[in-house]
Amino acid sequence: MRSFRAGLLTTATWIIALVFFFPIAWMVFTSFKTENAAASIPPTIFTSLSFDNYVAVFERGMGAYLTNSFTSSISSTLIVLLLAVPCAYGLSIRPIKKVKDVLFFFISTRFLPVAASIIPVYFILLWLGLLDNISALSWLYVAINLPIAIWMMRSFFNEVPLEIIEAAQIDGANLRTELVRVVLPIVVPGVAAVALICFIFSWNEYFLATILTTDTARTVPPFLASFVDGRGQFLAVLSAAATIAVLPVVAAGWLAQKQLVRGLAMGAVK
Template identity: 60%
Template sequence: MNAQLKNVLINVLTWALVLIFFFPVFWMFINGFKPESVASSINPKVFFTPVTDGYQLAMDRGMAGYLQNSLTASVTATIISVVIAIPAAYALSIRRVKSVEGALSFFISTRFMPLAAVVLPLFMILKTFGMLDNIYMLAIVYGAMNLPVTVWMMRSFFLEVPFEIIEAARVDGAGLYRELVRIVLPLVLPGVAAAALICFIFAWNEYFLALLLTSSAARTTPPFLGSFVDGRGQFLAVLSAAATIAALPVIIAGWVAQKQLVRGLSMGAIK
């Protein structure tokens, strides 16, 4: 097999995989513009008269409020995770602390525990302090939940900074704050953007805690989407419309930050 034929086969296989993974998203998108009778039909239809009833019904059920809660929780959680992870990762990479391997193992081990094992004590603590159904407390929980992954990512980015630059800054009299904020952070901004985007996506998509720790005032978009499936059946048209709206913020954020995301995720990949 010559190289040209091999490249053609690889391209065909790549596009086939892309289409396979993209098709459910495409089907969800077009289902949002179908009448409910057509979307729920046993015989799927590609050609139909588009309507916006699904989007109207989703907004009539108060989806704007759930989107606002998701945005508040996700942005706040991202800020919390990144702000805490930067000095922590700096200490674990450039300003080495003792037993760095143990600290890293502890950070990542907290992600191994299933959420079902911690939700009951977390529920009781929040209930005791009257913080259930509070969007900012949910954001703090999300921030803490995403912190280990953020620290690990940020540490790999900091390790890519040439130590000669840091030494030169120290010779010039730079203190810890200036060294971190003025010298190191500008060099790892793509990594910070990548870590922030991943934290945002994790918080935006979280379902389990949002379902159990909120009821109405702080309920986010994922539990709201689940409310369209009940004993009366699956309302596919309105569910597809609502899911399309819910996916837009993440798609837009990824599209805006795609250059920084690619650069950030590639940091640390090659030594």
């Protein structure tokens, strides 16, 4: 009976996984079709396949949009980590007075929808001459992701035994040594989890990238939307562009999967 339940659970798990994976697999398959085959009803399975759609995507300039997305996502993630790690350490290992009020202030900055603040942000950037600027977009991503990163990193630091920190202090470690050489190696999985989440949030951000950029600093999400216009949907080419767009996130998740699982298990999502 127990083996039957285990087999049933395994089968159900595989079915659920395939249901979630099927749209992605179909998108990749469609990216190799012609436009006529991609738009046919009922859908065609046996058809000629080619890489023409991928060539067309890069001829349309996707390389520049990918560069902008990498620049904004990686730079904003690094800045968030540089700011969030010492801040979260100070709020956990070396707590200040009214720490809950400080944490509430950080998370309260996420209460306001981005759409509600876009007008003042737009005019501020216009006044500073920073519209369609990849650096300005990166700093906006830092402001968006920093509160979440601080909350997550604080949860990870709270999992570090105080005895380890006290032993380092007895051995004469200063604050920098205590953080960099003692605590950070323990919470590396948590740092990886925070970095991956911030990278994904920045990579997938659409609203700010659409409103605040036009050409020079435009990222991949608005580029994908450009395939839907008055002339119709270019489904096969759009599928090729979307496949390329998801590859960096999939690759980052695959490379950091062990650290990510360990990091999430440390208490960041409890």
